[in-house]
Every structure is written in C-alpha cells, then in structure tokens.
Amino acid sequence: MHTVELKVNGATHRLKVEAEQTLLGALREQLGLTGAKYGCGEGQCGSCTVLVDGRATRSCQTRVASVAGAAITTIEGLAQDGRLHPVQEAFIAAGAMQCGYCTPGMILGAVALLKRTPEPSESEIARGLEGHLCRCGTYPRIVRAVAQAAGTLKVT
Ligand code: FES
Numbered sequence: 001m002h003t004v005e006l007k008v009n010g011a012t013h014r015l016k017v018e019a020e021q022t023l024l025g026a027l028r029e030q031l032g033l034t035g036a037k038y039g040c041g042e043g044q045c046g047s048c049t050v051l052v053d054g055r056a057t058r059s060c061q062t063r064v065a066s067v068a069g070a071a072i073t074t075i076e077g078l079a080q081d082g083r084l085h086p087v088q089e090a091f092i093a094a095g096a097m098q099c100g101y102c103t104p105g106m107i108l109g110a111v112a113l114l115k116r117t118p119e120p121s122e123s124e125i126a127r128g129l130e131g132h133l134c135r136c137g138t139y140p141r142i143v144r145a146v147a148q149a150a151g152t153l154k155v156t
C-alpha cells in the first residue's frame, strides 16, 4: 500500500492504495463517487470515462497512482454553482438516455469533445463518441444533445 494525493472535483484527498488500484475503483469504492460506471473493465465501452486535466480518460484502465496531482472531474463535479453544465442540460432536454448507465461517461466524453471541437458536425460528434457504447441505442438523441450543447456553449 502507498499513499497518493488525488484531486477530484476541486477537493484533494489522500488515499492509501494498492499499486494495481484503478482510478475507477478509487473513485467508486474509496470516495463514494459512483457516477463513473464499471461496464467492460477493458477500455472498450466508455462507461467509466472521467476527465483528467480535461481529457476524456477511461478510469478502468488508469492506475490511480498515475494521475496523482492531476485535476480529475467526475460527473458529480460537472455542475458549477448549482447549475448543470450545458451538456447535462442538453441531454435532459433531448431525452438522451434510457437506463442512464452510459450517460455519465457519454456526457464527460462530449464535454472533452466540445473542448477539442467547439462546432462539430453530426458526423464529427458520432466519430468523437464512437468509443462510448449505449446498450439502449439512444445514439440519435445523444448526437442531437451534443449538437444542441455546442450551440449553447457558442453563445455563452
Ligand atoms: S468500464 Fe472502462 S471502458 Fe468499459
């Protein structure tokens, strides 16, 4: 066991972790942040996605020790001053979820995508999120929500 300092959603935590501990495990089991989901555990589905220094990162494939000191954002930390992020608002407005299992990872993937590409076409949105699987098949509404959020972010 060793101690790592993890900055999550603006708060610093000192955690005792095994060398093999994943970021997903630390977030869910040690910090009680269960928004990031365990899907495949193999980097293939995107349900565990969080932001690490603004980059969409598969937390199931990330050793917690490797992100010590980095700024980590989970879905729980995306709202600011009691206001949902425009991507969260757009997902709700477009009804872009059914069971919601993929939604936290999908939203954080979309936030990172819009940072890289502020005015994406529909095909750029689909390509940008293609590593995120939605078993409920809400892809058309997800693409619509991300396009709508891009429009909102452009005028704010
Ligand atoms: S659980 Fe991490 S990519 Fe599927």
Ligand code: FES
Binding pocket: 096, 097, 098, 099, 100, 101, 102, 103, 133, 134, 135, 136, 137, 138
């Ligand atoms: S809304 Fe159910 S997996 Fe995407």
